[in-house]
Amino acid sequence: MTQPVLALNNIRKSFGGVVAIEDFSLTIEPGEIVALVGDNGAGKSTLIKIVSGVHAPTAGSIVIEGESVAMSSATKAREHGIEVVYQDLALADQQSVYMNLFLGREVTKGPFGQLDRKTMIAETQRLVDELDVRIPSPHATIRDLSGGQRQGIAIARATRWAKKLILLDEPTAALGVAETAKVEKIVAGLKARNIGVLIISHSLDQVFRLSDRICVLRRGKQIGIRNTADTDKNEIVSMITGLSA
Template sequence: MTLTPSAAETAATTSTPPLRLKGIHKNFGGVVAIKTFDLEVRAGEIVALVGDNGAGKSTLVKIISGLYQPSDGEIWLNGEQVHFRDASDARAKGVEVVYQDLALVEDQPVYMNMFLGRELTKGPLRTLDRKGMAKQTQELVDTLDVRIPSAKATLSDLSGGQRQGIAICRATHWASSLVLMDEPTAALGVAETAKVEEVILKLKARGAAVLIVSHNMDQVFRIADRVSVLRRGTQVATRNLADTSHNEVVAMITGLAS
């Protein structure tokens, strides 16, 4: 993703959306987790997915990322309908996920975490290209302004916010279509949350399509362009943040909206 901010703004209104969900339904036996869900996420846009515990948010993320298959409905990426068999299939199509628990390796350097499972090699013996991985990692963290001592720093020496920033950088590096985030700042304090939000906004400026699950309404209104509300597996509404309020969104989440 190398779009400039101005190009990202143009793409958001003129290009085929990186993600389109049509009539997504998911049941586990006799339990309906998601009834019917429709959504588009455009390039250079952040869409927040909100709802109470058990509303179906994480289930939807797992469907988009290939961990679950929908019982019905369609997933379209960049104008092409896709059928993911598993998470690796989704990653191969350019879908990356940032989870709260990060899925990083504490005792490895930052650059090895960036290329975890996708390590660069060189020469006939296919030895690890540590220099190349470190160089690419440093370039990306510099671009997204993730402040770490070095791409060669050990992950365990970094703060929670820095680690989350690395997880977001990794997703950005490999995502060609979409970045999904499931409560990426839930375990962080106020200052570190603000730093991570800056990185997320930089993704938007580069033209990324971002779908973020968040329970933090203040965060939703700070960084998202639109919000989609789930309640007990039902999509209540999707709103432009500029056209709604905290109170209205909370009322939709709780079922108090008229």
């Protein structure tokens, strides 16, 4: 049997006297998409930052494929095969698609470390073709692309470097219907690559289309986890709000 790509055990996070996350536990299997839902202030972004190494947990453990790890920085998270796609995408608008895909990880060649543009362009083309991200060319400048294309590039970059897990924070929040559908297709395709996905989304329609399981947070507390196929929107809404369905 394979180990979960991520196991969070009894995670707690406090900022001074304020408890942001209280006793949170979750596992994500290879190729599984888990949705994290809850109202604003529920603790979703804090949890993403804990997994991605931005915040250290006050208590509890983080286990990657059976190995307990200290996620002390974002660099450490990347070393463990974890990549994040934030709402603002963190793309360099003035740079080309291929330079964004290798931002901070440029391929070099020769004794003087010249940029190996040919290799980076070829790898970018291969990846966008594989994920069906339709762009004019790897040479296209990010600022000239649509919102959906930019989101596709951000996910492609995460896919290029993630070995185990991708964290998606509201990946389609600013997109229209057609572009949202395109990005969802890319996310769904990550299952075939055996990469675990933890996605934050306010859209329950999207959550039910994409996820295998749904984890509900309310005011920093884990309310419950449901198999998507075994629940409905009414139950999830009641868990989010604390009101009976």
